[in-house]
Amino acid sequence: MSYTTTLTVSPHGAGDALRTAAETDWAAAVDHRFVRELFAGTVDEAVLRTYVEQDYTFFTDFVALLGGCVATAPKPESKIRYATQLGMLAADEDTYFTRALEAVGGENLQRRQDAWKQPTRDFNRLMHDAAQSQNYAQMLTVLLVAEWLYLDWGERTDLGEPDSWLHLDWIDLHRGEDFRAWAQFLLDELEEVWPADKTEQDRLTNLFCECVAVERAFFDAAY
Numbered sequence: 477m478s479y480t481t482t483l484t485v486s487p488h489g490a491g492d493a494l495r496t497a498a499e500t501d502w503a504a505a506v507d508h509r510f511v512r513e514l515f516a517g518t519v520d521e522a523v524l525r526t527y528v529e530q531d532y533t534f535f536t537d538f539v540a541l542l543g544g545c546v547a548t549a550p551k552p553e554s555k556i557r558y559a560t561q562l563g564m565l566a567a568d569e570d571t572y573f574t575r576a577l578e579a580v581g582g583e584n585l586q587r588r589q590d591a592w593k594q595p596t597r598d599f600n601r602l603m604h605d606a607a608q609s610q611n612y613a614q615m616l617t618v619l620l621v622a623e624w625l626y627l628d629w630g631e632r633t634d635l636g637e638p639d640s641w642l643h644l645d646w647i648d649l650h651r652g653e654d655f656r657a658w659a660q661f662l663l664d665e666l667e668e669v670w671p672a673d674k675t676e677q678d679r680l681t682n683l684f685c686e687c688v689a690v691e692r693a694f695f696d697a698a699y
């Protein structure tokens with residue numbers, strides 16, 4: 477294991493292999509200029525506007541994907557876990573987006589696909605395909621990237637703390653005990669349903685790496 481994370485990763489499990497396979501893009505995303513400027517409180521307003529506008533379109537796909545997990549998770553307690561997270565997202569995260577869009581003079585682009593940047597389109601497709609697949613391991617693979625990667629930058633303690641709520645609240649949504657427990661749940665869940673079939677393992681590993689590359693590109697696209 478040659479990476480840092482605040483999650484508990486089984487040394488020879490699927491999560492460890494996935495993370496290792498994606499490490500170059502993962503590390504670049506976690507140390508992206510956007511992340512460093514977010515902690516410094518210095519993200520240019522136009523950059524933050526683009527980021528929040530694009531991310532809000534992604535948010536709806538994300539909610540739909542969690543709905544797919546409610547439908548397909550094998551264990552009843554897992555379905556409830558997703559439902560709890562959906563409630564949190566509908567409250568705290570949607571509120572952040574509403575306030576942030578207003579503060580930066582951003583637009584709700586959810587119905588304006590023409591304004592979506594390429595990584596936004598790519599994410600939309602990845603999430604939509606996963607939700608349509610009815611394949612729980614595929615949904616988890618996409619979700620795990622989104623949450624684990626965000627946790628890894630959110631939990632950075634070496635970059636200071638911003639004063640502005642616009643910066644700080646976005647960080648706070650992606651760190652701390654609750655968000656860490658959520659990402660840990662996704663990782664543990666994927667370990668449990670990880671397929672035995674090598675071809676299927678390879679397919680999910682490629683999907684994981686593709687999602688990580690899109691995460692990195694998503695940050696790039698804000699500039």
Ligand SMILES: Cc1ncc(CO)c(N)n1
Pocket residue numbers: 531534621622623626691694
């Ligand atoms: C692009 C992107 N990836 C991950 C997250 C975390 O859910 C987010 N809000 N946006």
